[in-house]
Amino acid sequence: MLHTVLRRRANGGTVEDIQPDLLIPTGKRKGRSPSLSRIYRAPAEHEKTQASPEAVNTAHDEFAALQQRDRSPK
Secondary structure (H helix, E strand, O other): OHHHHHHHHHOOOOHHHHHHHOOOOOOOOOOOOOOHHHHHHHHHHHHHHHHOHHHHHHHHHHHHHHHHHHHOOO
């Protein structure tokens, strides 16, 4: 979804034009279009991850460690 939004915005498309063409692939809203606010947030979140990849990797590692801890027998 992010790549579609970035590509179409770069080609001059508006969020309102892009929204009907996008579908959520999984989850409770599967098969529906994402909200306009979600489409606006996606590029901003992408820019944050590009600006500080170390922080993103650290957060992913910490999350994986928490999941592993929760799965281990007590």
